[in-house]
Amino acid sequence: MSGPDSSSPLWKDEFSVHAADERYVSRRQFSKFLVLTSLAMLAGQVWILVKSWFAGEAAAPPQVAVARKGEIGVGEVKLFTYPTDQDHCILVRTAPDTYVAYSQKCTHLSCAVYYSRQSNQLACPCHRGFFAVEDGRVLAGPPQRPLPRIQLEARGDELVAIGVKERA
Amino acid sequence: MTDYDPAKLPPKSRGLNVITGAMSLIVVLLMVQMWLLTATLDSYLAGRHRVAPAAIISAAIFACCFGLYLFIERIDRQVRKRG
Numbered sequence: 597m598s599g600p601d602s603s604s605p606l607w608k609d610e611f612s613v614h615a616a617d618e619r620y621v622s623r624r625q626f627s628k629f630l631v632l633t634s635l636a637m638l639a640g641q642v643w644i645l646v647k648s649w650f651a652g653e654a655a656a657p658p659q660v661a662v663a664r665k666g667e668i669g670v671g672e673v674k675l676f677t678y679p680t681d682q683d684h685c686i687l688v689r690t691a692p693d694t695y696v697a698y699s700q701k702c703t704h705l706s707c708a709v710y711y712s713r714q715s716n717q718l719a720c721p722c723h724r725g726f727f728a729v730e731d732g733r734v735l736a737g738p739p740q741r742p743l744p745r746i747q748l749e750a751r752g753d754e755l756v757a758i759g760v761k762e763r764a
Numbered sequence: 765m766t767d768y769d770p771a772k773l774p775p776k777s778r779g780l781n782v783i784t785g786a787m788s789l790i791v792v793l794l795m796v797q798m799w800l801l802t803a804t805l806d807s808y809l810a811g812r813h814r815v816a817p818a819a820i821i822s823a824a825i826f827a828c829c830f831g832l833y834l835f836i837e838r839i840d841r842q843v844r845k846r847g
Contacts, residue, residue, distance in 0.1 A: 623783050627836050630790045634829040637797045641815070641822040644804055648813040703809075741810050762811025 657759045662697065662746075663687055664753050673711045675700070678746055678757045685746050686711060686718070687755070688729055695755055697746035698732050704739040718743065732763075779843030786832045786839075793832075797825045 662676045662685075674687045676697075684700040688711050698718065700708045707722035717735060718727040725737030732743035747759040804818040 623780075623787060624836060624840055627783075627787050627790060627833050630787070630794055631826075631829045631833045634790075634794055634797055634826045637794075637801050638819075638822050638826045640801050641804060641819040644808050645815050645819045648808060648815050651813055740806065744811075762809075 657757075660757050661751075661754045662748070662757050663695075663755045665750065665755065671713045676757075679760060683760075684708065685757075687746075687748075688718075690716075690729055695748055696729065696732075697748055697757065698727070698743040699746065699760065701744075702739060703734075703741040703743060704737070709743065779839050782839050783836050786836050790829050790832050793825050793829050797822055800825075 657679050660676075660678055662678065663674050668674050668687070668689050670689050670692055672689055676685050676687060677683055678685050678697075685697055686700045686709065687695060687697040689695050698709070702709050702720040702722065702725055704720065704723055704725050707720050709718045709720045709725075709727065711717075711729065712719045715726075716729055718729055718732070719725070720727075720737065720739070723738050725739040726735040727733065727739070727743050728735055732745050734740070734742055742763045744763065745761045746757050747761055749756045749758050800818055800822055804815050808815055
């Protein structure tokens with residue numbers, strides 16, 4: 597900072613640009629801001645790249661028994677967490693021998709979806725997104741991607757979650 | 765027909781035109797980069813993990829933007845020097 601006794605007066609530090617050159621300065625500064633925005637977006641891309649590398653090296657998904665056969669009736673649901681305690685999922689028995697499970701997180705803005713027995717659909721109450729219960733595809737509303745499906749395997753009397761299938 | 769000739773404009777006006785053109789180009793590149801970022805994020809969240817090409821293109825766009833910025837700085841300096 598320049599004090600009152602320095603070589604250049606204080607007003608020159610505060611108003612370093614002539615009024616006639618002001619247009620140049622504002623355009624140049626705006627360009628600098630745009631380039632910094634571009635840098636920020638590149639940083640975002642790199643962040644996604646690094647995340648995808650680590651995701652590729654992730655360990656195999658755990659195998660967790662989520663329900664017993666017959667534990668829930670046809671048209672009923674059971675909530676569980678998979679693969680971690682923070683990932684909430686929903687298991688639906690759609691027919692006597694058919695069970696399907698999906699991530700409960702809506703692919704729009706991550707609200708929890710619920711099963712509507714009346715319409716036989718999975719619904720997101722936040723923005724009225726609807727998913728087919730058979731395969732999790734989007735039927736209506738703002739979501740762009742189907743619900744991630746939890747892969748189930750019947751082992752004896754138990755239904756075991758063996759993985760999560762993300763879909764485009 | 766008009767007798768408009770950009771070469772006859774005073775240096776400051778010409779400099780300003782060049783700067784505005786370069787800045788517009790940066791804005792267009794930025795919009796493409798923004799679209800690329802959202803598309804990559806959407807693809808990544810859908811489980812596709814091949815994002816390296818998008819990162820390379822984004823880096824190329826940033827390089828172009830930075831090059832244009834250096835060009836703007838140079839033009840700005842030249843115009844100021846001429847007064």
